[in-house]
Structure formats: C-alpha cells, structure tokens
Amino acid sequence: MNFKKQFDFVKNRNKFFAASVILCLIGLVALLISGLNLGVDFKAGTSIDISLGQAVTKEKANQIFTAAIEREPSVLTIGGDNQDRVSARFDEVLSDDNVRKVQDAFKTEFGENVSQEVNTVSPDIARELALKALYGVLIASVAVSIYVSIRFEWRFATAVVITTLYDAFVVIGLFAIFQLEVDLPFVAAILTTIGYSINDKIVIFDRIRENQRFTKVKTDEDLSTMINNSIWQTMSRNINTVVTILIAAICLFIFGSESIKLFALAKIIGLASGAYSSICIASPLWFLLKSRSNKKKVKAAA
Structure with a gap:
C-alpha cells in the first residue's frame, strides 16, 4: 500500500513520454532505412x-x-x-x-x-491487400475517436486515439527493427491490439470520470491526485485482464505452429504496450489536456 502512495504516475509523466518518444523514433528510423519485411500477402x-x-x-x-x-x-x-x-x-x-x-x-x-x-x-492483389489493411487500421481509429467522444469527452478521445496509435506503432516499429515478417495475421494482431488497448484505457477513464463527480478539483495537484487514485483503483483489474490474455498469447507463441508464431508475438508486444500506455501515457496525457482547459477557464473568468 505504501508503494501506491509513493509512486506518482502523473508526476513522472515526462519520463514515460521521453521513453515512448525514443522508442517511436528508433522504430521510425528502422522503417525509413529498412522498411517492413513484407510477407507474400503484401508482396507479389x-x-x-x-x-x-x-x-x-x-x-x-x-x-x-x-x-x-x-x-x-x-x-x-x-x-x-x-x-x-x-x-x-x-x-x-x-x-x-x-x-x-x-x-x-x-x-x-x-x-x-x-x-x-x-x-x-499477384502484384495487384498485394497492393490491394496493403491498402485494405491500412484502411482497416484508420477506420478503427476514427470509430474509436467518435465513440469515446460521445461516451466521454473530446479530451478522453484524444488521449485514447494517440496512445492507441502509439501501441500499434510500437508493434510495427519492433517488427521493422528486427525485420520480422509482416503478413495478414500481423494485421489481425494490430487490430486485436487496438481493441484490447482501448478496453484498458476505457476502464481507467471510466473510473476517472466517476471520481470527478465526487472530487473537488481546484488545483493541478488535486487533479493529479484524483487521476493517480483512479489508476490504482483499477490497477488489479487491468493487470489481471492483461496477464490472462498474455498467458494465452505466450502459449500460442511457444506451442503454436510456425504460421502463427509471429501473430502471437505481435499480440504479446501489443498487449504489453497497451497496458503500459493505458497507465503511464494515456492518463497523464489527459491530465495535460484537462489542466490546460482548467487554466483557460480561470483566465476567462478573471
């Protein structure tokens, strides 16, 4: 219990942001230099x-x-x-x-x-499959943004979309760095990652929204405390969910056939990234957006 009081996710947000940016930059460099190792599904x-x-x-x-x-x-x-x-x-x-x-x-x-x-x-089918895979990821992201905006608010939606795309890019970046083959099951793993990542974030944001009703937030410190409490209140649920799915994904990777090993590996990376971003990036990012909004309201009132 003392660990909960000592560790402040919002206060340490810059460390998490920096680590995530560095990882994304490394992945981007790998994409620009080597590109993706496209499998036969996307390559004639x-x-x-x-x-x-x-x-x-x-x-x-x-x-x-x-x-x-x-x-x-x-x-x-x-x-x-x-x-x-x-x-x-x-x-x-x-x-x-x-x-x-x-x-x-x-x-x-x-x-x-x-x-x-x-x-x-054939070359035509390969191009068509690549475009449809890209459209699938983009449509999923837009649909998520609309849903969260309606269910919550635009700040929640912004944080969810940014961090969900980050999770997808982490998987893509690591596959580019290690030149692992990208095929149709890989796209399925990306879309699965988006789904589980959104679920983790919605759980935390739903608790934040609930705690907002009973918390008087006057300063950034009050807001930070409320967010940290919300994260810790949902921590066991998030960990149990992720660990359960990770066990299944790891078993697929170890005991599955060669054709699904990379699919399982992509799921493992995506699940781990989704759990990390939900706790360490999404909530602190919403804190920044909400804090700026509150400051603008104070200035307008003055």
Whole structure:
C-alpha cells in the first residue's frame, strides 16, 4: 500500500513520454532505412509449404529447389516437430510448371507421401491487400475517436486515439527493427491490439470520470491526485485482464505452429504496450489536456 502512495504516475509523466518518444523514433528510423519485411500477402510472389514426413536440412532443401527450377528461395525455413516441414518464399510468381517441378523433385527425394501447399499473390492483389489493411487500421481509429467522444469527452478521445496509435506503432516499429515478417495475421494482431488497448484505457477513464463527480478539483495537484487514485483503483483489474490474455498469447507463441508464431508475438508486444500506455501515457496525457482547459477557464473568468 505504501508503494501506491509513493509512486506518482502523473508526476513522472515526462519520463514515460521521453521513453515512448525514443522508442517511436528508433522504430521510425528502422522503417525509413529498412522498411517492413513484407510477407507474400503484401508482396507479389509465391510461397510453398511442403510436408515431407522425414527430416531435412536447409542445405538439402535449397539444393532441391535449385536443381528443380534453377533458382533459390528468397526465404527458406525448416520447421515442424521433426524438422520435416519446408517453407519457402519466392519474390516472383512461379508458374504452374515450376510448382509442379518442385513437388516432383521432393517426391523423387522423399517419396510419395510428400504434400505441398502453394500460395501465390499477384502484384495487384498485394497492393490491394496493403491498402485494405491500412484502411482497416484508420477506420478503427476514427470509430474509436467518435465513440469515446460521445461516451466521454473530446479530451478522453484524444488521449485514447494517440496512445492507441502509439501501441500499434510500437508493434510495427519492433517488427521493422528486427525485420520480422509482416503478413495478414500481423494485421489481425494490430487490430486485436487496438481493441484490447482501448478496453484498458476505457476502464481507467471510466473510473476517472466517476471520481470527478465526487472530487473537488481546484488545483493541478488535486487533479493529479484524483487521476493517480483512479489508476490504482483499477490497477488489479487491468493487470489481471492483461496477464490472462498474455498467458494465452505466450502459449500460442511457444506451442503454436510456425504460421502463427509471429501473430502471437505481435499480440504479446501489443498487449504489453497497451497496458503500459493505458497507465503511464494515456492518463497523464489527459491530465495535460484537462489542466490546460482548467487554466483557460480561470483566465476567462478573471
């Protein structure tokens, strides 16, 4: 209980703001220099997933591709419990004949039990998917802003939208920094992040709005105290919610298949960022907006 009294989130807001700005700048630099590592969903090309039924090395798989179609995959990974699954991505669209040659080559080497799944995206479809993903994030942000403005007030909406976009950018920035692949499940993870992030912030802001009714706020110190009390009153609920979902996301990352590991990782990053921004950024940001509004009212009255 003493920790609650000692730590002041609003008073330490500049430290949180600075740390967040630095992280965003690092992510922005990574985006400008390296860009995102776009998967086949957003980049024209062909991806092939082959199940062999027996272990294979990366070098052996690469040799088979080269011998079959005289080209190496731009990305080649070996997965599965027994290292018996080959995932390859080509930056160009492979013809049906080349796809057939790949399957025949692996069947010749590993037998008739070989099966493969092929996913091809044309340049037009890749551009369309990228635009729709961007529109989805923007529409979600606008809808959130309208909802919070109606339910609460514009200052709450401003704080929610800024910090929710921050959460989404943290995920995007970290994927850009470490050059992790971005595909359609990644977009789903971003939208999921936005949803959970908004939920965390609404819980705190709803308590702030409720406490406003019973608190006489005359100074910035009174406002700061009321916000800190609201944060601590909702702390256990926020932590329990985030930890519960994090456990599920971490299990997906550890035990899930290769195809959903990056989705789970994006969710883990987004959930952690959403919990942090709800407590350390959104509420202090609303404090700044509300404090300025109160000062303007005092000046107008004078």
